[in-house]
């Protein structure tokens with residue numbers, strides 16, 4: 001099936017000299033691209049969420065390595081790598097929870113280390129390959145995930161896992177696009193995703209570009225929708241998937257998953273294998289990013305919270321493996337993931 005009509009948005013455009021980043025901070029009201037010409041601008045774009053979503057920050061990080069490497073002169077790849085140790089650290093640690101970023105920076109470093117005199121060409125080709133592989137993985141996952149759904153499914157998704165969060169098409173949103181195209185999905189609900197509103201600002205906008213109508217709900221309405229029989233499945237992405245199948249994803253995912261289990265609904269997690277981190281044994285070992293208090297106290301720059309309030313703003317949570325019915329990667333679908341099934345599919349450690 002041809003999904004091209006559902007595949008229009010591109011968050012990252014490499015033009016050979018610079019990385020153009022669709023600025024997600026100002027969507028959906030303005031569509032503006034930032035032009036990143038050095039690795040520091042890429043780091044800033046990742047930290048400030050101009051580019052966000054686990055696979056997308058991995059791809060941005062890869063092009064950040066290209067820009068860092070181009071700024072040095074060296075006889076071969078190994079010498080170039082030695083000269084960009086600090087930029088590599090800055091890129092790898094721009095955000096802590098999504099493993100795709102560290103994975104991509106390490107894969108780029110490995111390519112550079114092995115490259116000879118033509119290292120400039122090699123390093124650019126590696127970043128282009130990372131981006132192309134992510135798009136291909138999303139198309140494959142879309143089909144496989146949609147095949148797991150009953151015809152006429154009514155689904156809820158959280159955060160934004162679409163083209164904006166990836167090379168294109170999306171992970172969980174890719175399954176939703178494919179499911180709509182294949183006639184498997186009848187209704188889509190998107191939770192607004194406090195505090196940064198990835199759901200209401202980005203997911204709803206993306207789906208509208210494709211002519212897919214989504215119904216927006218507040219995050220805390222999901223259990224009520226399940227209780228009143230309006231949903232069949234929850235479909236989400238992931239920022240890091242551990243060796244035992246535990247999944248870190250946007251804060252609120254765990255609550256949706258618990259409610260789904262209490263009401264007998266299916267929970268599907270969709271992510272490329274670049275999100276799998278077999279070196280992290282379990283969810284409790286994942287560093288959960290904390291972001292600024294103003295994300296809660298202000299909305300669109302306007303202060304709405306009481307000034308003296310203490311704020312705690314963890315932006316990811318961990319859904320235990322036993323809440324997950326389907327784990328979809330480009331390598332296939334794992335039902336009820338656990339350590340043995342994860343090891344059989346991904347081996348002991350998957351990072352380069």
Ligand SMILES: CSC[C@@H](O)[C@@H](O)C(=O)COP(=O)(O)O
Nearest residue numbers: 052053054159161165237238250
């Ligand atoms: C395909 S994106 C999967 C996840 O990265 C997504 O659900 C998510 O949690 C993104 O968080 P964000 O803080 O917006 O980068």
